[in-house]
Amino acid sequence: MSSSDSEVPALRVADLCVRYGSLQALNDVSWTVSDGEILGIIGPNGAGKSSSFAAVTNTVRRTGTVELYGSNVDSVPTHRLSRRGLRRTFQQNSFYSGLSVLDNAAATFAVENGVPLAGSVFTPWREAKQRSRTRAAAADLLTDFGIPARYHGMYPDNIPYGLQRCLSIVFAYGAGAKVLLVDEPAAGVGGEDMHNLAELLLQLRDRGLAVVLIEHHMDLVMEIVNRLLVIDRGEPIAYGEPEQVQRDPAVTRGVPGQGGMTALLEVDDLRVRYGRSTALSGVDLTVSDGELVAVAGANGAGKSTLVNAVAGWSRGKVSATGAIRLGGHDIATLPAHKRTKLGVVLVPEGKSVFERMTVEENLRMVRPPREASGRRYEVSDVYDVFPQLPARAHARCSTLSGGERQMVAIGRALRAAPRLLILDEPSVGLAPRLVVEVLEHIRELVTSGLSVLLVEQNVRATLEVADRLYLLEQGQVVGAGPCTEMRDDDRIVSAYLGRLGRS
Structure with a gap:
């Protein structure tokens, strides 16, 4: 449904460059999107995707050219771009607190059309009538996009999360969007909510809207986009129709399992023996930046042996061979504490916390390395990740529930500034x-840019949050792939003796 090449595109971006100090975030990135078209922008975390949205909307310094319907908008302030119809959503939901869903929708219309949000005894009759028409239009908008009437009077924070993600997009459209930049709408969304999100974006496309989509969920991307732009480390590496991009050697070199984007973690031919017993036999595994990779298998399959070997926690009469690389650097011979300084942080099975210490004491006893490789998490950041913990900050960990202890254990690991967070059976x-709840928190960490290697017995729940899954059996990888494909893999059922059952 995209416009022909002879027509002026809705948005044209040419030679976009952005620098943050010495960091080149974008370098000569160009693309167009037309009315009635969805352009997808994909790439690993840190590739420059969100920076491209910030640059297009003039919220960061940049060079290059941006044209909106053929008109140069390089010097147009962000708020005026919004009034012209270039609008965006963000990775985090943003609603007017204290207003219902209907009033939030009405507020977007009101701001766009200059209608007063609230009246008084001095409000002219004409304004009051206009405000009434605005609420009616807002109700029609919500109904038109399938938002059930039972939610109209509720606060947005109290409705299902998947519906919140859709509302952010609906509100942007209702506020007059002609070109809509959508930043990771599927973050934390799955199942039926993912389907509803896809339908919403297609509905907007079919109404003639030009949509630019940043997204990590490739199933969603490949289902709905007309064209794809792939960027890595600020550089465009492929651009065209989805099928064309999939076959591009520059992209297939960047897909784990297809010849590999430089992965954060690479495990090659890992073999581990305990005395005469073989625990792992030739295991290969990768974890890319901003990816959640799960390892599943029955008890004794070698899962804990694998993550202990990656973290350097193996003890006793253990012999290990094979390659373990972090960011391309061999770490296989480094002791555990040096791997931790490089950003490999393991949370072992058992919710290990100091029970006689309070939550906050547990968190404060860990300090990031002076030259931390990963993101530094302050105690306040941990509380943002786990909002249940602040109320328990001064409680001894011995009084916490199992879920709260697990959150403290993960929070302590975050304080060590991990690049790769390894979790061994967090749901036990x-x-x-x-x-x-715990797995959803882990997914949110991945959405924020952290890489996670997860060992988990609860495969059904894991398949809902992980990106890819490796299935271990008797120390060998017997199956691997995207979770969307592994859900119906009979090898999982047989490995767990039918534990998963059939839906």
Whole structure:
């Protein structure tokens, strides 16, 4: 449904460059998007995707040219670009606090059309009537996009999260978007919510909107986009129709398992023996930046042996051969504490916390290395990740629930500034509801840019949050692939003796 090449594109970006100090975030990035078209922008975390949105909307210093319907907008302030119809959503939901879903929708119309948000006894009758029409239009908008009426009077924070993600997009459209930049709308979304999100974006496309989509969920991207731009480290590496991009050697070299984008973690032919017993036999595994990779298998399959070998925690009469690389550098011979300084941080099975110490004491006892490789998490940042913990900050860990202890254990690991966070059975001993809650927190960490290697017995829940899954059996990888493909793999069912059942 894209416009022909002879027509003026809705948005044209040419030779876009952005620098943050000495860091070249974008270098000569160009693309166009037309009315009735969805352009996808993909690439690993840190590739420059969100920087491209910031540059296009003139919220960061940049060079290059941006044209909106043929008109140069290089010097147009952000708020005026928004009034012209170039709008964006963000990775985090942003609503008017204290207003219902309907009032949030009405507020977007009101701001766009200059209608007062609230009236008084001095409000002219004409303004009051206009405000009434605005609320009616807002209700029509919500209904038109399938937002059930039962949610109209609720606060946005109290409705299902998947619906919140859709609302952010609907509000941007209702506020007058002609070109909509959508930044990772599927973050934290899965199942039916993912389907609804895809339908919403297609509906906007079919209404003639030009949509630019940044997204990590490749199933969603490949289902709905008309064209793809792939960027890595600020450089464009492929641009064209999805099928064309999939076959581009520059891209297939960058896909784990297809010849490999330089992965954060690379494990090649790992073999581990305990005395005369072989625990791992020729295991290969990769984890890329901003990816959640899960390792599954029955008890005794070698899962804990694998993550202990990666973290350097193997002890006793253990012999290990093979390559373990972090960011391309061999770490296989380094002791555990040096791997931790490089950003490999393991949370072992068992929710290990100091029970006689308070939550905050547990968190403050860990300090990031002076030259931290990963993101530094202050205690306040840990509380943002786990909002249940601040209320328990001064409680001894011995009084916490199992889920709270696991959050403290993960929070302490975050304080060590990991590049790669390794979690060994974080759901052990937790009630089903808490398993889902902990795994959702882990997914949010990945969305924020952290790489995670997860060992987990609860495969059904893991498949909902992980990007890829490796299946171990008797120390060997017997299956690997995207979770969307591995869900129906009979090898998982047989490995767990039918534990998963069939939906």
